[in-house]
Amino acid sequence: MNTILLSILAITTLSTIGLTIGLYLETQQQDLYLEVPSPYIRFIDETEVDQLIMTLQGKSDSEQLKSIQSFTLEQHKFYSSDQILKILVILKESVYPQYNQVRNYAIEVMKPYIGPLTTAQAQQILKIISASDGIASGVVVSQIYDLYGNTENQQSLNMTLATYDNMLYKQIINQQYAKNFYYNFLITSEGKHVAFIIDQSKTMATVAQIRSDGTNLTRYDLLRQFSQNRNDIFQSFTAFSYILMGNYTDFKCNSCPTGSYEQRKAMNSFVLNVLHNGGESNIYQQLNYFLSNPYNQITDLYIWSDGIITEGTSNINDFVNLIKETNSQRRNNIRINTVSFLVGGNEPQSVKDNSTQLLKTLADVTGGTFIQVSS
Structure with a gap:
C-alpha cells in the first residue's frame, strides 16, 4: 500500500513540476513581445488622489481643471489607470457622451503624466471620455504598451475605437502599433x-x-x-x-x-x-x-x-x-x-x-x- 501511495505522490509531484515549468515557459514566450513599464516610474499616492477628488466636489468645470493642473505639476509623478478613472468619473458628464469635453480636457491636462496603460485599461478610459475630438483618446492610445506583437489586443482596441467612432483612429493606428513601450512612452510632449x-x-x-x-x-x-x-x-x-x-x-x-x-x-x-x-x-x-x-x-x-x-x-x-x-x-x-x-x-x-x-x-x-x- 505504501509503495502505491508513494508512486501516486511521485506522479502528482512530477505533474505539478511539469505544469509549473510549462507556465513559466509560456510566460517567458509572452515576454518576448510584451514590454513592461519601467520599474523606475513613480506613481502618485492613492491618498493624495483621494484628497484631490474631495477638493473637486462642487466646483465649476474651469475650477476643477485648474485644480487638476496644479495638483499634477505639484506631484510630478505619474497617474495610474485607476487614478485617472477615479478623477474622470466625478467630472461633468454630458447627456451626449460624444460631447464630454470636460473629461477630454482633463486628459489633456494630465497628458505629460499619464503612466503606461495596458489595452484593457485604455479601453476603460476611452469608454468614459468617448471621442469627441479624438485628441484625448489619441493621448490614451499613445500610452498603451502591450500592443506590440499582440494581435488579440490590436483587434480588441480596433473594436473599441470603432464603437466610439474615433476619427483620430486612422491617423494613429499605423504609428502606434509599430512602437513598443519604451519608444512609445519616452516622447510624450507633443506641441511643447x-x-x-x-x-x-x-x-x-x-x-x-x-x-x-x-x-x-x-x-x-x-x-x-x-x-x-x-x-x-x-x-x-x-x-x-x-x-x-x-x-x-x-x-x-x-x-x-x-x-x-x-x-x-x-x-x-x-x-x-x-x-x-x-x-x-x-x-x-x-x-x-x-x-x-x-x-x-x-x-x-x-x-x-x-x-x-x-x-x-x-x-x-x-x-x-x-x-x-x-x-x-x-x-x-x-x-x-x-x-x-x-x-x-x-x-x-x-x-x-x-x-x-x-x-x-x-x-x-x-x-x-x-x-x-x-x-
Whole structure:
C-alpha cells in the first residue's frame, strides 16, 4: 500500500513540476513581445488622489481643471489607470457622451503624466471620455504598451475605437502599433518645447560590445541606433532646443521652430554621422544652461549620455540643488528624462555607479523617465 501511495505522490509531484515549468515557459514566450513599464516610474499616492477628488466636489468645470493642473505639476509623478478613472468619473458628464469635453480636457491636462496603460485599461478610459475630438483618446492610445506583437489586443482596441467612432483612429493606428513601450512612452510632449543634451564626448567612444563580425560597437553607436529608432522625434513638436556635448558643445539651437527643417536636418546629421567623438562632458553646465535660460519655455528635457562626468562636478547633490534652486515656476513645469548608454568600458565601478545614479536621480526628482540601453 505504501509503495502505491508513494508512486501516486511521485506522479502528482512530477505533474505539478511539469505544469509549473510549462507556465513559466509560456510566460517567458509572452515576454518576448510584451514590454513592461519601467520599474523606475513613480506613481502618485492613492491618498493624495483621494484628497484631490474631495477638493473637486462642487466646483465649476474651469475650477476643477485648474485644480487638476496644479495638483499634477505639484506631484510630478505619474497617474495610474485607476487614478485617472477615479478623477474622470466625478467630472461633468454630458447627456451626449460624444460631447464630454470636460473629461477630454482633463486628459489633456494630465497628458505629460499619464503612466503606461495596458489595452484593457485604455479601453476603460476611452469608454468614459468617448471621442469627441479624438485628441484625448489619441493621448490614451499613445500610452498603451502591450500592443506590440499582440494581435488579440490590436483587434480588441480596433473594436473599441470603432464603437466610439474615433476619427483620430486612422491617423494613429499605423504609428502606434509599430512602437513598443519604451519608444512609445519616452516622447510624450507633443506641441511643447523639448530640449536635448546629446553626449558626444570622449567617453562615448568607449567600446560597448564586439559585434559578431569582430567590429567594435561603441556607446555612441548605441546612441545613434536609439536616435534612428526615433527618426520622427521632432515632427509633432512646436519647438525644440539642443546641445551637442563634447567637441560640438558650441553647436546648439535654442527654440528652433518645428518648421525649421534645416535645423532639424543639421541636428540629425550631427547625431547620426559623427565618426569621432571627443571633448569633455560637463552635464552640470549644460543642464544649468537650459534651466537658467529665461527665454525658453521647456517642458521636457532629454539627456542622452553615459552619465560619466569628465569636467565639472559629478556630485549628485549639486545637481539636486541646481534643480531646487531653479525658479519655482520653471522647476514645476519641466520634466527631465534620461537615457543611459553606459555599457562596457573599464571605468571603476564607483564611477559607473555614480553615473547611473546621477541619471536616475535627475529623472526621479522631476518626475521623468530613466531608461538603460543595453544593446
